[in-house]
Amino acid sequence: MRVEIWSDIACPWCYVGKARFEKALAAFPHRDQVEVVHRSFELDPDRAKGDAQPVITMLTRKYGMSEAQAEAGEDNLGAQAAAEGLPYRTRGRDHGNTFDLHRLLHFAREQGRQDELVDVLYRANFAEERSVFTEGDERLVELAAEAGLDAGRARAVLADPDAYAEDVRADEREAARLGATGVPFFVLDRTYGVSGAQSAEVFTRALAQAWGERSVLEPVGGEGGQACGPDGCALPPHR
Numbered sequence: 001m002r003v004e005i006w007s008d009i010a011c012p013w014c015y016v017g018k019a020r021f022e023k024a025l026a027a028f029p030h031r032d033q034v035e036v037v038h039r040s041f042e043l044d045p046d047r048a049k050g051d052a053q054p055v056i057t058m059l060t061r062k063y064g065m066s067e068a069q070a071e072a073g074e075d076n077l078g079a080q081a082a083a084e085g086l087p088y089r090t091r092g093r094d095h096g097n098t099f100d101l102h103r104l105l106h107f108a109r110e111q112g113r114q115d116e117l118v119d120v121l122y123r124a125n126f127a128e129e130r131s132v133f134t135e136g137d138e139r140l141v142e143l144a145a146e147a148g149l150d151a152g153r154a155r156a157v158l159a160d161p162d163a164y165a166e167d168v169r170a171d172e173r174e175a176a177r178l179g180a181t182g183v184p185f186f187v188l189d190r191t192y193g194v195s196g197a198q199s200a201e202v203f204t205r206a207l208a209q210a211w212g213e214r215s216v217l218e219p220v221g222g223e224g225g226q227a228c229g230p231d232g233c234a235l236p237p238h239r
Helices: 012-026 055-063 067-083 099-110 114-126 137-146 151-159 165-178 200-212
Strands: 002-007 035-040 185-188 192-195
Touching: 002 012, 012 067, 012 114, 012 200, 035 099, 035 114, 035 165, 055 067, 099 114, 099 137, 099 151, 099 165, 114 137, 137 151, 165 185, 185 200, 192 200
Parallel strands: 002 035
Antiparallel strands: 002 185, 185 192
């Protein structure tokens, strides 16, 4: 069975949702027969390469939030991440264009290291002090090497703006065809769709249903899963 995950490295709910899905997958009896493929979805495709700004600033300017609202949202996301055992810096992170990250992820898939690179990029973006957006290509080459990729080949991919660009665009067109307006968006064997960072229990049910049925794509989990879209990232309720 194949599980395709449309996501963006800049999406905090994708970071949390991956952890929740992996908890369900780890307990799934047929986990060794599940192939996971990460697909591209840009939350901010019109942002120029190199145009990075603090996350708090981006939220206030793009979505009309007050600084206090933006900070509260980040604090809540940090708590949600912590509940899944994920580190999350609620202050000092940058936001930028992720197209090159997606190109690298397609290269990594060819090398059998895509999931490793996803994890490295998520950690670098959400947990580390160094930015993935402001230090240029060499920062991305360093992260690619950390994920087990050849640094020289990763550098060559980044130097060629056409390398894997069509693969990224094809993923985005397919997401639109499937009706995905935000991420994370999980498609299980082209049978069931799970939208948002649902609970591990929802993913467990979806895996079982998709394993037993191969039919028309059906939504699983209702409206409860938080996601990121063009209008921003859903905020978890205050506890």
